[in-house]
Amino acid sequence: MKGIYDIKEHIPADRPGRLFLLAAIISISSVILIFIFLFVTASPVLLKEGTEFITGTEWNYQTGEYGILLLIAGTIVLTAVTMAIAVPLSIFTAIFLAEWSPRWLTGVLRPPIEMLVGIPSVVYGIFGFFVLENIFQDFVDPFIDSTLGFIWIFKDVNPNSGTSILLASTVLSIMILPTVTALSQEALETVPRDYRHASLALGATKWEIIKKIIIPAAMPGIITAFILGLMRAIGETMAVVMLMGNSLHFPTSILDTGYAMTSKILNDIGYYISFDEPKSALFAIGVVIFLMEFIFVALARFVGYRFTIDRRES
Secondary structure, eight states: OHHHHHHHHTSOTTHHHHHHHHHHHHHHHHHHHHHHHHHHHHHHHHHHHTTHHHHOOOEETTTTEEOOHHHHHHHHHHHHHHHHHHHHHHHHHHHIIIIISOHHHHHHHHHHHHHGGGSOHHHHHHHIIIIIHHHIIIIIHHHHHHHHTTSGGGOOSOTTOOOSHHHHHHHHHHHHHHHHHHHHHHHHHTSOHHHHHHHHHTTOOHHHHIIIIIHHHHHHHHHHHHHHHHHHHHHOOHHHHHHSBOOOSOOOSTTSOBOOHHHHHHHHHHHHTTSHHHHHHHHHHHHHHHHHHHHHHHHHHHHHHHHHHHHHHO
């Protein structure tokens, strides 16, 4: 034992701390450098257009007009529909795996769900385009239009095509499902077992325990899962390009086509990378995407913080 203590005396106590600090600095610096690079490249168009870059609806390389309001609208609608599909499905799956599923069944179901993360985006896009597009055109879209078409957001404005925001959102929700599910399940499983036992002793049912005890206690982790899924939905490119329609207009329905900001960058960057102003305009879209993700993350964190405070006060 004395020899061990002698060895420890010769090891600097703060060496692990310095290593962790270095890793943190590298991570944070990478994000800052990426943003600086984007902003510097995009600054000519941002300074030229000003607020018109956000509020304008015209995008024309010949006339030098760059407005991305339609692209922002397409991105927001796509993200909202995706999260509306993915979040309930993911959280319900996580609750089943964490609270109801036997251990052997969880071991069988979770690996296939996690394998969805490793499938390339282009494969999702191909599957959606060649398989789901026909199904949506012939069955899903007509059914939604016939049952809910009196509500404008469910009206089928393109009956001869299955390509739509709903199709892109459906595929995108499958892509983010494993991330949200896995993180939500881990958050639920970290809630102490004593909470469950105490609630059972007081006569609560299993669903009451889950709804009133476990989910509120796991909410910070669930919100983190939501944030990561949201950022993936905003930043996804390849599948969105193939399935959303790339039509530059305000979407009038979830069955309408649209144009996302990431799709615009991918479609045009190969043609205009050699031209200073068009390249600057495309990089400016990247800056807006970066800021949108920052705002959405901040809002989600604020909601989670307020939820935690209100729960403690109650």
